[in-house]
Amino acid sequence: MHSEISVIVPVYNVEHYLQRCINSIIQQSYTHLEIILVDDGSTDFSGRICDLYKKRDKRIKVIHQPNSGLSEARNTGIHAATGEYIGFVDSDDFIHPDMYLSLYQMMEENNSDVAEAGFEKVYGNAPVLREAGGGNVTVYSGHQAAVSGIVNLRCTTYSWNKLYKRQLWDQITFPKGKIFEDEFTTYKVFHACNRVAVTDQKLYYYVQRKSSIAHSQFSLKMLDHCEALDEMIRFIEKNNPEALPIVSIKYMFSNIWHLHSLMVHRKNIPDAMMVINRRVREILSCSKYLGRKRNLSEATKRILGDHYSSLYDQRRKIIILLFLLRRSLYFFFITLSCRDFAKRHLTLQRGKLST
CATH class of the missing domain: 3.90.550.10 (Spore Coat Polysaccharide Biosynthesis Protein SpsA; Chain A)
Incomplete structure (x- = not known):
């Protein structure tokens, strides 16, 4: 039956x-x-x-x-x-x-x-x-x-x-x-x-x-994916830590993409800088799981048996993206700091002129 x-x-x-x-x-x-x-x-x-x-x-x-x-x-x-x-x-x-x-x-x-x-x-x-x-x-x-x-x-x-x-x-x-x-x-x-x-x-x-x-345009609900990624990496840390060199690749790629969207749409996001800062911290914190090429090779053979070459290509791209991310974030925050300083200075000068 x-x-x-x-x-x-x-x-x-x-x-x-x-x-x-x-x-x-x-x-x-x-x-x-x-x-x-x-x-x-x-x-x-x-x-x-x-x-x-x-x-x-x-x-x-x-x-x-x-x-x-x-x-x-x-x-x-x-x-x-x-x-x-x-x-x-x-x-x-x-x-x-x-x-x-x-x-x-x-x-x-x-x-x-x-x-x-x-x-x-x-x-x-x-x-x-x-x-x-x-x-x-x-x-x-x-x-x-x-x-x-x-x-x-x-x-x-x-x-x-x-x-x-x-x-x-x-x-x-x-x-x-x-x-x-x-x-x-x-x-x-x-x-x-x-x-x-x-x-x-x-x-x-x-x-x-x-x-x-x-297929929807960017909205704050897209941050649900960030939450899902954070929950996933914590689950793997607890239940299957030997897989971290593999799953960190998905985590990093997706988070870098979300970070880019957050920076582009930051004017429409409440407390945008707080949200962006958190994503940056999560990305940089997880970068330790990328480890050495050998770590990825061994984990892939034990868990998946193959697919090492495609994962290694993704890992290499992430390392490049991390380098570019650090540089772009440096200039991004420097630009914001200069802009904020200019705004405060201009406001102060206007205040003096009005008195």
């Missing part, structure tokens, strides 16, 4: 995409599904579409809740799920007809706690290759998968292209009110696994929308 899979779909104002998403789930070749549609306070017709599908397919459950964000919608779905396995699909995306059958078989054949598929980016109404074909399957330990996902080598931190054993989510939740929610959670789920099976078959279709969070 096949085990039931609970598929959780957070829904918010996606009336133009939702039917394609739901159809791709109900048409799965693996039919033992519990489909949980969590309407997160939609103001368009998305909620009604959910209710119509519920009447058509007895496997569908619909939950309507006040708008609380993607993380809380997923958490609501996890709490309501009764299946032995859990999967997530974002409501503007869709999936290959054999995705859950393939992932379930991978888990059974490899005795894994998580199975992960590849994904295809879809732009607009561009046609999608529907034949997934045979894929190569690689099995990692949980610790290997966590590190591989963090640095985006074979495993990924996306939550939606995977199938999980239900109990993995008993102690892990998505962070309320945060964007980049996957960056807070997926590596922790991997870390809790014994085995993770990964295929390069592209079974998930990731729709690219200009209005989505991932």
Whole structure:
């Protein structure tokens, strides 16, 4: 007898995409599904579409809740799920007809706690290759998968292209009110696994929308990613310190990019200098984990087995960026100090003239 899979779909104002998403789930070749549609306070017709599908397919459950964000919608779905396995699909995306059958078989054949598929980016109404074909399957330990996902080598931190054993989510939740929610959670789920099976078959279709969070312009919510990075490095320090020469590469690259954005948009950021100073301190503090080239080589061989050359190239770029960062920050703060001094001097002179 096949085990039931609970598929959780957070829904918010996606009336133009939702039917394609739901159809791709109900048409799965693996039919033992519990489909949980969590309407997160939609103001368009998305909620009604959910209710119509519920009447058509007895496997569908619909939950309507006040708008609380993607993380809380997923958490609501996890709490309501009764299946032995859990999967997530974002409501503007869709999936290959054999995705859950393939992932379930991978888990059974490899005795894994998580199975992960590849994904295809879809732009607009561009046609999608529907034949997934045979894929190569690689099995990692949980610790290997966590590190591989963090640095985006074979495993990924996306939550939606995977199938999980239900109990993995008993102690892990998505962070309320945060964007980049996957960056807070997926590596922790991997870390809790014994085995993770990964295929390069592209079974998930990731729709690219200009209005989505991932394509939004800079806002203070982007600092959630900085928080996720800080939490990640502390988790690795505590639970898998030998991986620090590897994961510090992701940490440094992402933080330097965020620091650049903060400096460019500092006029729109309250207490900008305090935020920038903190990022600088975090970056320079973490630079100690880059260590020697030999440290990276040994850690990569022990944990990932290969990928050393690509990681070494990234490490070399970071060292160059750190050198340039130190120089640019020096001139940046000197310029700000001179400007502030000039402002204070001019204000003082005006005060004297007015008296």
